[in-house]
Amino acid sequence: MKSTLGKRLQLGTLILLYIFLYAPIVYIVYVSFQTNGVWPFPPDFTLEHYASLWHDEIYREGLKNSLIIGIGTAALASLLATMATIAILKYHVKGRMIMTGLFLSPLFIAHVIIGISSLMFNKNVLGLSGNIGSTILANATYATAFAFLVVLAQLARYDWRLDDAAMVFGATPKVVFKEITFPLIWSAIFGAFVVSFLLAFNNLEISFYNLGATPTLPTLAWGSLRHGVSQELYALAALINLVVFVFFGVLYAMLKSGLLKLDYKEA
Amino acid sequence: MGIVLELKNVSKNYGKVIAADNINIEVDQTEFFSLLGPSGSGKTTMLRIIAGLEEPNEGSQVIINGKDVTHAPPYQRGIGMVFQDFLLFPHKTVAENILFPLKMQGASQKEKDENLKWITHLTQLEGLENRYPYQLSGGQKQRVALARGLVSKPSLLLLDEPLANLDLELRKKMEIEIRRFQIELGIPFIYVTHNQQEALTMSDSIAIMNYGKMEQVGEKFSLYHDPDSQFVASFLGSADSIEAEVASVQDGIATMTFHGKTIQARAHNGLKAGDQAICYIKSERIRMEVEENPDAPCGVVLDKIFKGQYIDYILDIEEGNEIIASSGTLSQIKAKDRISISWDPQVADAFPLPPKDPS
Numbered sequence: 217m218k219s220t221l222g223k224r225l226q227l228g229t230l231i232l233l234y235i236f237l238y239a240p241i242v243y244i245v246y247v248s249f250q251t252n253g254v255w256p257f258p259p260d261f262t263l264e265h266y267a268s269l270w271h272d273e274i275y276r277e278g279l280k281n282s283l284i285i286g287i288g289t290a291a292l293a294s295l296l297a298t299m300a301t302i303a304i305l306k307y308h309v310k311g312r313m314i315m316t317g318l319f320l321s322p323l324f325i326a327h328v329i330i331g332i333s334s335l336m337f338n339k340n341v342l343g344l345s346g347n348i349g350s351t352i353l354a355n356a357t358y359a360t361a362f363a364f365l366v367v368l369a370q371l372a373r374y375d376w377r378l379d380d381a382a383m384v385f386g387a388t389p390k391v392v393f394k395e396i397t398f399p400l401i402w403s404a405i406f407g408a409f410v411v412s413f414l415l416a417f418n419n420l421e422i423s424f425y426n427l428g429a430t431p432t433l434p435t436l437a438w439g440s441l442r443h444g445v446s447q448e449l450y451a452l453a454a455l456i457n458l459v460v461f462v463f464f465g466v467l468y469a470m471l472k473s474g475l476l477k478l479d480y481k482e483a
Numbered sequence: 484m485g486i487v488l489e490l491k492n493v494s495k496n497y498g499k500v501i502a503a504d505n506i507n508i509e510v511d512q513t514e515f516f517s518l519l520g521p522s523g524s525g526k527t528t529m530l531r532i533i534a535g536l537e538e539p540n541e542g543s544q545v546i547i548n549g550k551d552v553t554h555a556p557p558y559q560r561g562i563g564m565v566f567q568d569f570l571l572f573p574h575k576t577v578a579e580n581i582l583f584p585l586k587m588q589g590a591s592q593k594e595k596d597e598n599l600k601w602i603t604h605l606t607q608l609e610g611l612e613n614r615y616p617y618q619l620s621g622g623q624k625q626r627v628a629l630a631r632g633l634v635s636k637p638s639l640l641l642l643d644e645p646l647a648n649l650d651l652e653l654r655k656k657m658e659i660e661i662r663r664f665q666i667e668l669g670i671p672f673i674y675v676t677h678n679q680q681e682a683l684t685m686s687d688s689i690a691i692m693n694y695g696k697m698e699q700v701g702e703k704f705s706l707y708h709d710p711d712s713q714f715v716a717s718f719l720g721s722a723d724s725i726e727a728e729v730a731s732v733q734d735g736i737a738t739m740t741f742h743g744k745t746i747q748a749r750a751h752n753g754l755k756a757g758d759q760a761i762c763y764i765k766s767e768r769i770r771m772e773v774e775e776n777p778d779a780p781c782g783v784v785l786d787k788i789f790k791g792q793y794i795d796y797i798l799d800i801e802e803g804n805e806i807i808a809s810s811g812t813l814s815q816i817k818a819k820d821r822i823s824i825s826w827d828p829q830v831a832d833a834f835p836l837p838p839k840d841p842s
């Protein structure tokens with residue numbers, strides 16, 4: 217008796233948790249198919265928002281910019297974070313405690329401040345107006361810190377003596393990385409890439425100050441608040457969610473089938 | 484026979500810790516050479532220096548096949564190595580692990596196939612080629628590690644406590660196999676262990692390490708029977724120790740007084756009359772007699788421990804000196820028997836005892 221009650225409670229909690237997590241998403245997907253975005257009840261289905269999204273240049277432009285910022289930032293941040301982690305964990309560089317602290321401190325700086333200061337740096341020191349490049353660099357500051365945290369936590373378990381072994385058997389440092397280190401740590405780097413991509417992709421403050429009128433998805437969403445949220449935005453959000461689900465679905469299938477390996481049991 | 488490995492004045496400091504202290508050795512083409520010493524004595528450091536994974540201090544020289552490789556990176560040294568925790572690549576199959584050194588050399592597929600066949604046969608790994616390391620038993624992992632070390636027919640194989648993680652039975656078997664591989668391949672093995680039984684079983688030569696120093700190097704028989712230093716005398720075999728006062732030294736033999744009885748041993752390190760000495764005797768060299776000899780150290784048998792191939796007698800000599808004497812299993816001496824002990828002066832070694840701290 218008691219155990220079935222306990223089990224039901226567990227199940228109930230789990231369901232509530234999923235509702236909590238997914239209700240906003242489900243709502244957005246729902247609204248994206250409705251004619252009336254303000255009060256979409258009773259339902260009145262339509263695809264017009266998807267159609268106008270397809271025809272509206274500005275959303276395509278925004279998506280493109282957001283993707284560039286996200287991928288650029290993620291590539292830079294995960295590269296820097298991986299190099300820093302290898303220096304600290306593999307080569308035990310001097311002053312690694314201080315280095316770790318300094319790598320993590322950008323986490324505590326408000327994005328608004330990073331946005332404003334990078335804009336001022338651009339203007340006053342470089343004589344440039346804000347641009348995608350500076351947006352990527354500004355996002356990479358705190359994103360590197362996040363990426364570093366992710367990679368460091370994962371690589372604390374890595375046995376660097378495997379790299380030594382490979383070297384003795386004739387592998388140059390480059391080959392060691394390609395043959396041994398990377399295949400064993402790629403999941404950590406990938407995790408850092410995803411995290412920093414999402415952070416930069418969704419970032420509003422930094423893009424707001426650095427890009428001005430150049431649209432990104434968050435700045436479009438923010439801007440449209442002034443004249444009521446346009447429903448193309450809902451459609452766009454729904455599509456992005458779809459892409460994310462498909463992406464993780466494919467990843468899951470690849471891991472399940474053994475096409476891709478995330479982790480290796482200890483030898 | 485040619486010298487394959489030569490270390491000249493090799494030293495290494497980690498801050499204040501001296502992990503290698505002016506090491507000089509030469510290892511011959513067909514030699515099974517063991518580095519034996521307690522944990523922390525610098526054995527792993529020595530192998531890492533030979534492999535190029537650790538840079539020795541200024542003035543050190545590592546020479547392989549006549550070439551000075553002191554500053555060459557590991558991947559240019561052409562050495563094989565078997566690591567203590569195997570260090571198999573977990574994302575590679577047995578075959579990929581074993582063939583890694585050949586892959587690095589850019590060997591052809593045919594070459595790889597042939598060598599894989601040869602080495603899996605030698606190490607009895609046939610049929611396991613497609614498994615991953617986590618699907619192997621401890622003994623199988625050990626063989627893969629060995630196969631990977633040997634597959635490229637290196638000029639030298641380094642082994643760092645390769646059997647430390649195996650159970651006793653497997654270890655005994657592998658000891659004999661490893662020695663067989665070494666003879667078959669005709670390359671020198673440098674074998675690190677803290678287990679003297681292992682070193683004595685397999686080696687031609689042994690170097691005894693202590694605090695980064697090489698205490699003594701030599702052929703194993705002479706090392707066991709002719710220790711040069713107090714550490715070697717106490718470390719090898721099961722050695723009993725007795726403290727005594729030196730009465731005289733003549734022709735290299737010290738005559739000492741121990742509780743009013745006279746004992747004798749070879750004198751080392753300038754031992755002279757009047758010194759306090761510590762005297763080491765291997766337990767299998769101690770003879771026991773049931774009649775009490777008034778001139779010899781006497782005592783009582785505390786315990787008799789049957790070990791299978793021999794018996795250990797725990798003795799209390801002259802009240803308060805515990806000594807172990809090993810004897811054949813046919814010995815009739817029993818616990819509580821009163822006995823006297825003796826030994827050949829030529830098999831015992833006496834060293835000066837540093838003056839006692841007043842504290």
Ligand SMILES: Nc1ncnc2c1ncn2[C@@H]1O[C@H](COP(=O)(O)OP(=O)(O)O)[C@@H](O)[C@H]1O
Nearest residue numbers: 497500501502521522523524525526527528529
């Ligand atoms: N990377 C290192 N940094 C600092 N000290 C070290 C390092 N490696 C070894 N040591 C020290 O050097 C000494 C010898 O170590 P090691 O060669 O591992 O001994 P063994 O293999 O005989 O147990 C030890 O005191 C050890 O603490």
Ligand SMILES: [Mg+2]
Nearest residue numbers: 523526527528
């Ligand atoms: Mg060691």
